[in-house]
Structures are given as structure tokens and as C-alpha cells.
Amino acid sequence: MKKQPKTSDSDSALRDHFLENVRDSLLRKELRKFVRDHPTLSFLDVREETIRWAEEDEKTSAPRSRVVSSQETASSEQLSSPSLALTMAEIVKTLQGQQKAIDSLASTITKMNSQQDSERQRPPTHPQPPLPGTGMTANKCFRCGTANHFA
Numbered sequence: 001m002k003k004q005p006k007t008s009d010s011d012s013a014l015r016d017h018f019l020e021n022v023r024d025s026l027l028r029k030e031l032r033k034f035v036r037d038h039p040t041l042s043f044l045d046v047r048e049e050t051i052r053w054a055e056e057d058e059k060t061s062a063p064r065s066r067v068v069s070s071q072e073t074a075s076s077e078q079l080s081s082p083s084l085a086l087t088m089a090e091i092v093k094t095l096q097g098q099q100k101a102i103d104s105l106a107s108t109i110t111k112m113n114s115q116q117d118s119e120r121q122r123p124p125t126h127p128q129p130p131l132p133g134t135g136m137t138a139n140k141c142f143r144c145g146t147a148n149h150f151a
Helices: 009-020 025-037 043-060 070-078 081-121
Strands: none
Touching: 009 025, 009 043, 025 043, 043 081
């Protein structure tokens, strides 16, 4: 797991929003504890850990004890164990697809930032308009071509 020295405010907000919307209450509780223990983790780190836990849970498929609401009980009676595993597999596949999209967007942002940095380092090339009637540019030396003095 990659650890960053400090997460940005937007990354922390995204991470916290992700934690709040995890449907499995036990997983959400464990993730909150995990983030409290590792506050410098980014959204992507927490997301990768969630995927890892979900995959481990699929492999072991041991029943977990958790508080179940009456609505969840009714809906879980409709779902059989194989369809639940299929649902988890679909979720993991969706999350992996989202990870690829996030990686693609991150690389695009990195490229754009590097282009902006290189443009900032380049001196502006604004040609001076010629002085009226002379054909010469203003504020440039006639001998050496540098600005703000005349020879």
C-alpha cells in the first residue's frame, strides 16, 4: 500500500464520501477504523483496500455477523448465495473499471499540468509593435536588442 505524506482536502473529502456510502455496515465500520489508524491514506488507497477486502471475502465466503435491518432481511431472502457472489463479482469488476478510468484521468491531468508548467517557464513571445512612422520597435536597444535601453 502506498502511503502519501499528506492527503489533499479534496482527496480526503472524496475518501470520506466514499466511506459514508459503503452499503455494508460492517465493512463501512471497519473502513472508518482503518482510516482513523492511517489518516494519510488517499481515496485510491482506501478504495484498493476495500476491493482487496471484498475479494478476500468472496474467496472465504464465510458468513459475517452483522446487524441486519428488516428490509435487508426481506431482500436477502430473495437473493441466494450464488447470486450474491455474482453481485459482488460485478461490483468488483465495476470498481476495477472505475480504477482504470481514474488512472487514465490522472495521467491526463498530469500531462496537462506538465504542459502548463513548461508554458509558464517559457518567456512570453509578444512582439513589440513598431513605432509609428519609424518601423522600429519600442523599448529595445538598436544595437543589442535588449529591452529598456537604447544605443
